[in-house]
Amino acid sequence: MTYFADVGALARKDLLLELRARDTLPAMLLFVVATFVVFHFSLPAHSSQLASSGLLWVAIIFTALLGLGRAFVPEREQRVLDGLVLAPCDRSAIWLAKSIATLAFLGAAELVALPVFALFFHGLSGATVAGVVLADVGICAVGTFLGAMAVATRARDLLLPLLFLPLAIPIVVGGVGASVVGSPGRYLAFLALYDVLFGLLCWATFEYVVTE
Amino acid sequence: MIRARKVGKRFGDKRVLRGVDLDVARGAFAVVTGPNGSGKTTLLRLCAGLALPSEGELEVEVPRAAVGYLAHEPLVYRELTALENLDLYGRLYRVTERRERIGMLLERFGLWDVRHDRVVSYSRGMTQRLALCRVLLHEPELLVLDEPYTALDEAGADLLDAQLTELHGERTVLVSTHDPDRVAPLATQQLALA
Numbered sequence: 001m002t003y004f005a006d007v008g009a010l011a012r013k014d015l016l017l018e019l020r021a022r023d024t025l026p027a028m029l030l031f032v033v034a035t036f037v038v039f040h041f042s043l044p045a046h047s048s049q050l051a052s053s054g055l056l057w058v059a060i061i062f063t064a065l066l067g068l069g070r071a072f073v074p075e076r077e078q079r080v081l082d083g084l085v086l087a088p089c090d091r092s093a094i095w096l097a098k099s100i101a102t103l104a105f106l107g108a109a110e111l112v113a114l115p116v117f118a119l120f121f122h123g124l125s126g127a128t129v130a131g132v133v134l135a136d137v138g139i140c141a142v143g144t145f146l147g148a149m150a151v152a153t154r155a156r157d158l159l160l161p162l163l164f165l166p167l168a169i170p171i172v173v174g175g176v177g178a179s180v181v182g183s184p185g186r187y188l189a190f191l192a193l194y195d196v197l198f199g200l201l202c203w204a205t206f207e208y209v210v211t212e
Numbered sequence: 213m214i215r216a217r218k219v220g221k222r223f224g225d226k227r228v229l230r231g232v233d234l235d236v237a238r239g240a241f242a243v244v245t246g247p248n249g250s251g252k253t254t255l256l257r258l259c260a261g262l263a264l265p266s267e268g269e270l271e272v273e274v275p276r277a278a279v280g281y282l283a284h285e286p287l288v289y290r291e292l293t294a295l296e297n298l299d300l301y302g303r304l305y306r307v308t309e310r311r312e313r314i315g316m317l318l319e320r321f322g323l324w325d326v327r328h329d330r331v332v333s334y335s336r337g338m339t340q341r342l343a344l345c346r347v348l349l350h351e352p353e354l355l356v357l358d359e360p361y362t363a364l365d366e367a368g369a370d371l372l373d374a375q376l377t378e379l380h381g382e383r384t385v386l387v388s389t390h391d392p393d394r395v396a397p398l399a400t401q402q403l404a405l406a
Contacts (some may be wrong), residue, residue, distance in 0.1 A: 002306070009303040013292070020291040020330070074289055082262055083287030083346070087304035088277030212263035 006089040010097030015104065017074050024070045028109040032063040033116055040120040052121040053128070053179040057172050059113070060132065061139070061165075067105050068143035069160055071098055072151040081151070085210045095144055095206040103140040110136070127188065131178030134191035135171045138198055142167050145202035148209050170194050213238045213354060213384045214259055219268035221254050229254045231268070234403055239381050241398045244388040246405030252388040253284065253358055255405070259386055260356045272354070274384075277305060280352030282360050286343035290332040294323050294342050297331065298349060305350035317345040321371060336363040344372060355379070357387040361394060369394070 018024055039055045075081040084094050110132060118124055143164050150159040171194060177187035214236040221229040229251035236242045244252050257263045259272055260281040272279075281287075288297040295314065302310035318324045321341040331339060340363045347355065361369050373394075376385065380398050387395060392402065 006304060009300055013289070013296075013300050016296070017289060017291050074291065078287060078290060079283065079285040080287050080289055082281075082283060082285075083301070084304070085262060086260060086276060086279065086281055087301065088275070088306070089304050212257070 003090055003093060006093040007097045007100070010084070010094060011100045014074075014098060014101030018101070018105065021074075023073070024067050025105050025108055027070070028063050028067050028105060029112055031066050032059055032109055032113040035059040035062070036113070036116050036120050049122050050180055052117075054176055056117055056121075056128075056179065057135075057175045059117075060110070060135065060175070061168050061172060063109055063113070064102075064106050064136075064139045064143060065161055065164060067102055067109070068140075068147050068164065069157065071102050071144055071147045076151050076156075081148075081210060091207040091210055092203045094210070095148065095202060098148075099140045099144040099202075102144055103136055106136050106140060125179070127184035128179040130188055131175045131184065131191060134188060134195060135175045137195045138171050138191065139168065141195065141199045141202050145206060145209065148206065167198075213240070213273050214242075214386065215269075215271045215273075216259075217269045219255075219258065219265045219270050221251070221258065221263065222266040229258075229405075232403075232405070236384060236386060236401070238384055240400045241376075241380060241385045241395070242387070243392050243395055243399045243402045244386065244405065245390070245392050245402065246388075250405035252405055256281075256356050256358045256386065256388055257283075259354075274352075274354045277350070278353040280347040280350065280355045282343055282347045282355075282357040284358055284362070286331075286339045286346070288331055288339070288342055288346060291330055293328050293330055294318060294334075294345070295327045297342065298345060301346050301349055307350050313349060314345075317348060320375075321345050322367075337365050337368055340364055341368055341371075344375070348375070353383060355383055355385045355387075357385065359388060359390070361389065361391065 036059060043051060085091060114124060146160055146163045150156040150163065153159055171191065174187045174191040174194065178184040178191065181187065214234060216232055216234040219229065219232045220227065232255060244255060246252050258265055258270055260279055261272065261276050298314045299310065302314060307313055318327050321344060323338065323341055331342065334342065360372055364372060376398055379385065389395060
């Protein structure tokens with residue numbers, strides 16, 4: 001239980017920091033809405049639903065990337081990560097708490113973004129929404145892990161997208177599949193499998209990312 | 213409590229520490245001196261458990277929970293208040309009677325009246341005082357202090373002197389400083405890095 005108490009304390013801290021600084025969520029919201037506006041005017045009239053469904057996933061991935069790039073900024077500014085790493089809590093709690101906070105920001109951005117998408121393009125099926133939820137979990141798990149790796153380097157702003165985008169390809173494949181096919185079950189299962197596999201991998205190896 | 217044999221550290225091709233031997237007994241007050249770039253901070257980070265040596269053997273006989281590490285940076289969140297920062301660390305270190313302990317430290321280091329202010333509004337000296345509160349919060353057995361007098365005014369430095377004197381003999385202290393005379397009355401051993 002102390003593990004989850006640590007995760008709760010750390011996640012609460014991240015939410016409080018965002019509430020104070022308002023750095024991440026407004027930027028994500030503005031970005032995703034602006035992206036849909038740009039896509040709306042750049043897609044030819046009467047273009048297929050398939051094309052716009054693909055664009056939804058592009059917008060989600062890049063919006064998430066924006067949030068992930070900011071995820072470890074408070075820790076980087078004062079090297080607070082050293083303080084957290086020294087604490088006697090399991091180091092994976094740092095990753096899990098940060099993933100939960102990033103998931104909350106991404107989810108909040110999508111609460112606005114998905115209705116905007118429906119307004120500009122077409123309505124969303126239940127499978128698409130389920131796909132988005134499953135994809136968010138994978139994006140935040142893997143992205144937070146890579147964000148912690150990138151924050152220790154000088155080329156952090158460059159490194160995160162370079163590492164994250166290749167690993168996000170299965171998420172895009174699963175998400176687009178769930179959005180466009182008639183029976184999306186296997187694509188949703190694929191996304192769930194991705195979440196479990198990569199979630200476990202990140203959870204088990206995070207300690208090595210934060211030790212010099 | 214600390215035993216180092218031929219300890220070295222490399223970052224890529226760059227060697228920042230070479231062949232350090234160190235024995236620090238329980239209750240000792242060890243002072244590490246040396247010019248800039250001699251590896252003082254690296255040695256302290258190794259002893260605190262923040263890094264692993266690239267060569268040699270290093271044994272620190274206390275668990276992570278019993279180490280208090282003061283770094284160059286205060287390791288506190290600028291957008292949180294002093295109270296919120298210490299509460300977070302208190303939870304992570306499972307400090308019993310957390311509120312009382314935090315209140316006592318904030319009062320001792322003269323931060324009680326500004327406990328609800330965000331750290332970003334603090335001066336460098338006040339932030340260093342808060343960092344000292346963070347280090348002492350969980351009553352660590354081993355104190356690893358990297359240039360603890362940095363940014364402290366005379367009153368703050370006197371407070372730290374008093375605190376170190378109080379802990380002298382009870383806790384093990386490893387401190388790096390450019391001003392060894394300041395801690396000379398307490399020092400039981402000295403290590404000069406070249």
